[in-house]
Amino acid sequence: MQKLALRILGRFSRKTFIRSAWKNLNSLSEHDELTEALDTLISMSHEENEFIELITVIVDVLSEAPMASAFLCHIIDSAALPSKETSHKITTRLLQKLKPGLLFYLKSLGGIYRTKPKKRTRVNAAIIWSVLAEKLAGEISLSLFSDNVCTTLLDYLQYDRDASVRLFALIALEKFGMTGQNKEKILNSGRDIHKILQCIAKELHSDEGSSEDVNRRRQLKFCVEWALKNTFDSGKEDMYDSDESPVSSNSINVMLNPVDATAHWKISRNGLEIRNDNSTFESIRATMGVSSGKWFYEVILLTNGIMQIGYATKRCMFGPEDGTGVGDDPFGFAFDGCRNVLWANGVSVPYGGSESWKPGDVVGVYMDVSSGCVRFYLNGKDLGVVYPLNIAQFRKLAESSLHPALSFTSYQQAIVNFGAEKFRYPPPSSSFTYQTLNSQGQISSELRNSIQKRVWRASRYRSVSVSPYWKQQFESTEEDFDTQCSICFAKPPAVVLGPCNHDGFCSDCSKMMHSCPLCRTPISHRKPMNNNITSLPSTPTKLSIASTSASSSLSAPSTAIVLPPTPPHSRPASSITSWEPRCLEP
Numbered sequence: 001m002q003k004l005a006l007r008i009l010g011r012f013s014r015k016t017f018i019r020s021a022w023k024n025l026n027s028l029s030e031h032d033e034l035t036e037a038l039d040t041l042i043s044m045s046h047e048e049n050e051f052i053e054l055i056t057v058i059v060d061v062l063s064e065a066p067m068a069s070a071f072l073c074h075i076i077d078s079a080a081l082p083s084k085e086t087s088h089k090i091t092t093r094l095l096q097k098l099k100p101g102l103l104f105y106l107k108s109l110g111g112i113y114r115t116k117p118k119k120r121t122r123v124n125a126a127i128i129w130s131v132l133a134e135k136l137a138g139e140i141s142l143s144l145f146s147d148n149v150c151t152t153l154l155d156y157l158q159y160d161r162d163a164s165v166r167l168f169a170l171i172a173l174e175k176f177g178m179t180g181q182n183k184e185k186i187l188n189s190g191r192d193i194h195k196i197l198q199c200i201a202k203e204l205h206s207d208e209g210s211s212e213d214v215n216r217r218r219q220l221k222f223c224v225e226w227a228l229k230n231t232f233d234s235g236k237e238d239m240y241d242s243d244e245s246p247v248s249s250n251s252i253n254v255m256l257n258p259v260d261a262t263a264h265w266k267i268s269r270n271g272l273e274i275r276n277d278n279s280t281f282e283s284i285r286a287t288m289g290v291s292s293g294k295w296f297y298e299v300i301l302l303t304n305g306i307m308q309i310g311y312a313t314k315r316c317m318f319g320p321e322d323g324t325g326v327g328d329d330p331f332g333f334a335f336d337g338c339r340n341v342l343w344a345n346g347v348s349v350p351y352g353g354s355e356s357w358k359p360g361d362v363v364g365v366y367m368d369v370s371s372g373c374v375r376f377y378l379n380g381k382d383l384g385v386v387y388p389l390n391i392a393q394f395r396k397l398a399e400s401s402l403h404p405a406l407s408f409t410s411y412q413q414a415i416v417n418f419g420a421e422k423f424r425y426p427p428p429s430s431s432f433t434y435q436t437l438n439s440q441g442q443i444s445s446e447l448r449n450s451i452q453k454r455v456w457r458a459s460r461y462r463s464v465s466v467s468p469y470w471k472q473q474f475e476s477t478e479e480d481f482d483t484q485c486s487i488c489f490a491k492p493p494a495v496v497l498g499p500c501n502h503d504g505f506c507s508d509c510s511k512m513m514h515s516c517p518l519c520r521t522p523i524s525h526r527k528p529m530n531n532n533i534t535s536l537p538s539t540p541t542k543l544s545i546a547s548t549s550a551s552s553s554l555s556a557p558s559t560a561i562v563l564p565p566t567p568p569h570s571r572p573a574s575s576i577t578s579w580e581p582r583c584l585e586p
Contacts, residue, residue: 018044018057038074045079048086055128056093062124066305066338066356069127070409073279076131087136087144094125095148119162126153126168127411133175133182134279137515138522141179150176150185158196163216166200170223171277171411174231180500180518186232194234200224215302215359219413222275226266253441254288254418255451256406261285262320271451272420274406275413280320282408285312286418287451288441289401292369296434297404298423299363302413304356308343309363310334310374312405313397325407331397332405333388335376337363342376344388352376352383362424366434369398380425404437485509487517498525 021040044050054075062068082090098117132144153176156169173193177183186193204221228234255271261284266275276282299309308325312332318325327334327343334343337357341348357363357378364377372394376383389397404418417423419436427434443451485491491506497513500521505513515522 015053015057018054019061022058022061038071041075042078045075048083048089051079051082052086052089052093055090056097059094059097059121059124059128062127063120069411070306072127073131073410076128076135077279082132082136082140084140084143087132087140088146090132091144091146091149094128095146095152097121098125098152119165122156122160122162122165123168126156126165126172129153130168130172130175130277131279133172133178137179141176142181145176145179145182145185147185150189154186154189154191154193154196157193157200158191163213163220167216167220167223170197170220170227174227174277177231180521193232194228197224197228197232201228213359218302219275222268222273222413223266223277226275249448252418252420252438253443254286254404254420254437255443255448256284256416257287258284258451260287260314260403262318264320272417273413273415274408276408277411278320279410281323281325282320283312283316283318283325284406285314285316286404286416286437287443287447288418288437289313289403290367290369290437291398291401294366294368294370294432294434295437296364296366296423296427296432297419297437298417298425299365299406300415300417300424301357301361301363302359302415303411304338304358304361305412306336306338306409307412307414308334308336308407309365309376310343310405311365311367311402313400313402315400316405318407326405327407330393332402333374334405334407335363335365335383337361337376337378342386342388351386352378364423364425364427365404366427366432367402369395369402375427377425377427382427494529496527496529497521497523498527503529 018041021037041054044054058072062072098121100117129144129149133141136144153169153173156165157173160166160169173186177186201221201224204217204224249270252270252272256267256274257271258265258267262280262282264276264278264280264282265284266277267273271287274284301307308327310326310333312326312334316326316329316331319328324346325334326332327348328346330345332344335341335352336343336348337352339348340350340352340354340356342351362377362379364375364380366375366377368374372389372391373385373387375385388394404416406414406416408414418441419438485493485506486504487506487509491508493504494507495505495510496503497505497510497516500516500518502516502518510526513523
């Protein structure tokens with residue numbers, strides 16, 4: 001009896017400690033304090049019982065705060081790889097949290113009913129499952145995705161009336177579906193998921209006047225249609241498409257380029273709506289860059305989390321695993337309205353006021369290349385002129401073309417308007433002249449078709465590092481796709497992966513992979529697709545534990561240099577490093 005009491009007391013103490021640490025994490029703003037709070041929670045993720053308790057508490061306390069999901073992804077990514085038994089215990093705890101509540105009698109309906117678990121609990125459980133499913137593979141993932149989990153997520157997707165619950169249930173199913181056996185379980189569950197998704201798409205199209213959160217419904221609609229074309233593709237043409245723009249796709253002359261981007265974007269067919277449901281910091285550039293002139297484009301936010309919106313050259317090296325994106329190196333700059341800072345050269349200064357952006361807000365980006373000045377607008381309000389780089393450095397970047405570019409953390413979504421549609425909040429014409437990128441851009445039909453085809457194939461592959469050279473080789477004709485590597489689309493397929501026997505990869509790309517991008521099975525060996533190709537040496541599978549340093553990915557991007565808004569001729573033309581910037585740590 002005494003041992004039981006001590007065990008209960010110990011568990012209660014852990015819960016109290018975790019709740020306190022999580023509360024501190026979401027209320028702190030100083031970098032050192034954030035790092036300490038994160039390290040405290042991460043340190044609890046390396047022991048089985050504490051990790052289970054950590055997940056159990058987070059399902060209760062995870063909120064809609066913009067930083068909350070980013071913190072969760074970082075903690076789980078930094079945790080030691082859980083065992084099969086630990087995964088099973090986590091699933092059991094989460095299912096217990098989702099059990100119906102107390103019985104009550106509802107006189108109006110003449111029956112006895114059980115209360116549902118809270119909406120936030122249902123959403124949080126789905127988010128936790130999706131993050132764990134992305135991290136885990138093989139038998140551990142199978143243990144996490146029990147029959148009850150599969151049924152619960154399908155029930156939420158099909159029957160729950162809340163758009164947020166359905167959205168994150170779908171994302172969790174997509175993440176579990178990345179493992180072949182889990183996907184088979186979903187497809188063989190007796191529930192036609194393709195039909196379920198079609199019904200949801202039809203419902204969302206016919207119920208557009210609903211008073212429910214318009215932005216959340218738009219997100220659900222986008223993800224449902226993406227899943228129909230990708231994760232749970234039946235091979236048939238579907239009735240519903242998320243491209244709601246009144247402008248013909250043929251009049252869209254600038255798109256976001258999925259080939260010039262990191263690996264995990266969900267992108268609309270017109271190349272203007274994007275979403276990141278991965279735990280990494282995803283980045284993307286537009287098809288057009290500019291070297292001179294005055295330019296303006298808009299971004300309509302559907303979420304309110306960390307997004308960096310600005311310009312970058314081709315030399316800006318995106319690092320999704322490291323948390324680096326637009327503005328985190330010397331080759332670009334960006335505004336982050338969640339934390340109200342402007343990024344350039346990898347450091348930041350306060351910018352944009354004290355209020356964070358919200359879903360539905362419209363961000364305007366105005367750039368004058370000749371003077372090196374930039375203005376950002378929020379719902380038409382001018383946030384002020386900034387000179388993100390020394391004028392000489394700015395012009396040097398412009399020589400190699402500055403492309404509109406964006407970087408998003410997890411579960412963020414937005415729509416970009418390069419001028420194909422009327423701007424919602426254009427700069428005042430009496431004060432500013434500008435060109436639209438769409439009026440000057442050009443996309444060949446071959447490139448347009450190539451990008452659109454890549455959009456619908458992109459999510460079928462895991463993240464693989466591909467050299468920038470091969471990423472630029474994307475102007476292949478549509479007929480060439482089936483005879484090209486499924487990763488880089490630049491070389492012919494030459495390798496079969498073992499033991500799963502999936503093929504379609506060139507020798508260069510296959511050397512970069514430790515697990516199969518189709519089924520996530522660890523690669524034990526590689527063999528040629530025919531006897532004329534030399535066999536590649538096998539690469540041992542590596543299972544590594546991520547660094548527990550809170551500054552490794554969450555604090556990067558850290559901060560960006562912004563010069564004070566003084567006329568450019570009054571500033572020296574020396575290197576940007578000659579200034580002492582004011583910095584705001586995240």
